[in-house]
Structure formats: structure tokens, C-alpha cells
Amino acid sequence: MxxxxxxxxxxxxxxxxxxxxxxxxxxRIARDGKWFYHGTPIPRKEMVCLFASTLTRRPxxxxxxxxxxxxxxxxxxxxxxxxxxxxxxxxxRETVFSFRTNVDEIVTLDRAHSLRIVCKKxxxxxxxxxxxxxxxxxxxxxxxxIVALGLEETIDGERLYxxxxxxxxxxxxxxxxxx
Numbered sequence: 001m002x003x004x005x006x007x008x009x010x011x012x013x014x015x016x017x018x019x020x021x022x023x024x025x026x027x028r029i030a031r032d033g034k035w036f037y038h039g040t041p042i043p044r045k046e047m048v049c050l051f052a053s054t055l056t057r058r059p060x061x062x063x064x065x066x067x068x069x070x071x072x073x074x075x076x077x078x079x080x081x082x083x084x085x086x087x088x089x090x091x092x093r094e095t096v097f098s099f100r101t102n103v104d105e106i107v108t109l110d111r112a113h114s115l116r117i118v119c120k121k122x123x124x125x126x127x128x129x130x131x132x133x134x135x136x137x138x139x140x141x142x143x144x145x146i147v148a149l150g151l152e153e154t155i156d157g158e159r160l161y162x163x164x165x166x167x168x169x170x171x172x173x174x175x176x177x178x179x
Contacts, residue, residue: 025065025072027051033082033102045103052103055080057133081105081136083128086145097146097165099128101136109165117172126172147172 028036035042035051042048054065055074063076085100097109107113107130116127116135125143127135138146150161153169162171 019066019068020070022070022072025074027065027072027074029063029074029076029080031077049103052080052105055134079127079135079137081130081134083107083136083138083142086142088149092151093164093167095149095164097163099136099138099142101130105130107136109163109168109170111166111168115170115172 026038030036035048042051051065054067056064056066058064063074063080064071065074082102083099084102087098087100087106089096089098099107099109101107107128109115109128113129116129118127125138125140127137130136146163150163150172152175153160153162153171155169155171159175160169160171161173161175162169164170
């Protein structure tokens with residue numbers, strides 16, 4: 001066992017950096033956005049925000065906490081963040097939607113930070129790109145707010161319902177044809 005641990009803790013070199021790979025850590029982000037360490041909730045928001053600032057996602061879909069000297073893999077039940085508050089500026093095509101996450105990051109809905117709609121029977125709300133490979137799920141209340149501000153648009157002959165932000169239309173769904 002000590003031999004395997006030594007392999008996991010062996011420094012790895014990536015793009016000229018040398019950091020210790022701790023492999024899987026006993027850390028988890030629950031679907032409700034709560035962070036756990038050894039099965040116990042992390043009570044201090046400041047600590048959660050610090051961990052969140054080091055979070056990355058690998059091409060294989062795994063989530064990692066990465067610092068200049070160490071890294072370790074953690075479990076994420078759905079996505080790591082929640083969009084908990086909506087800010088709206090302007091109207092119509094000039095609207096700008098911004099979201100505050102549960103770790104106090106402000107993300108503006110734009111080309112680099114788009115919405116992803118997942119069609120599920122439970123009516124799951126959309127996901128927002130926070131940063132490369134990392135998403136926030138819109139809370140139900142934020143989702144209802146954004147739906148209430150939606151507009152009907154016809155794009156490429158399709159009737160869509162969605163929102164404008166930073167001059168880009170983000171569809172929330174298709175509208176049925178009027179008979």
C-alpha cells in the first residue's frame with residue numbers, strides 16, 4: 001500500500017511545473033452546492049470559495065483542485081456551482097444578464113458564458129458556463145426569473161422562446177406552431 005501511495009504522491013511535471021498528485025481526495029460537491037470533506041460539510045464559505053477558485057475540469061470530465069504545488073481529484077454530483085442570483089440591465093436585445101454563483105463569482109451571459117439546456121422529465125433548469133469546463137445550474141427561482149423575462153423570437157424560421165444578453169439570443173425552448 002505504501003508503494004501505491006508513493007506513486008500517487010510522486011511529483012508530476014506538466015508544462016514545466018512540478019506538483020504533487022494526491023489522486024482522489026475525500027472531497028465532494030453535492031447536487032445542492034454544499035462542499036464536503038471526509039463526509040462533513042465545510043462550514044466556512046471563505047474556505048469553499050478558496051477551494052472553488054482552484055477547481056478545474058479535465059477533458060475526461062473529472063474535477064480537480066489544482067494549486068501550483070499540489071493537485072487532487074474530487075467528486076462532483078452534478079455541477080460544481082449554482083447560479084443563485086440574477087442581475088438584469090437594459091431591455092430587449094440590449095439586455096445584459098449576469099448571475100452570482102454560490103461561491104460569489106459574477107458571470108455575464110455572453111458567447112463565452114452560454115446557457116446549456118438539458119431536456120429532462122423533471123424539467124431541470126439550464127446550466128451556465130462559469131469558466132472553461134465548469135458550469136453552474138440555475139436555481140429554480142433564478143430559472144423562473146429568467147423565464148419571466150423571456151421573449152419570443154423567430155430565428156432561421158423557428159419560433160423560439162429565450163433571452164437576449166450582450167446582443168446574443170439564448171433559446172430556452174421551442175414554441176409550438178400556431179394552428
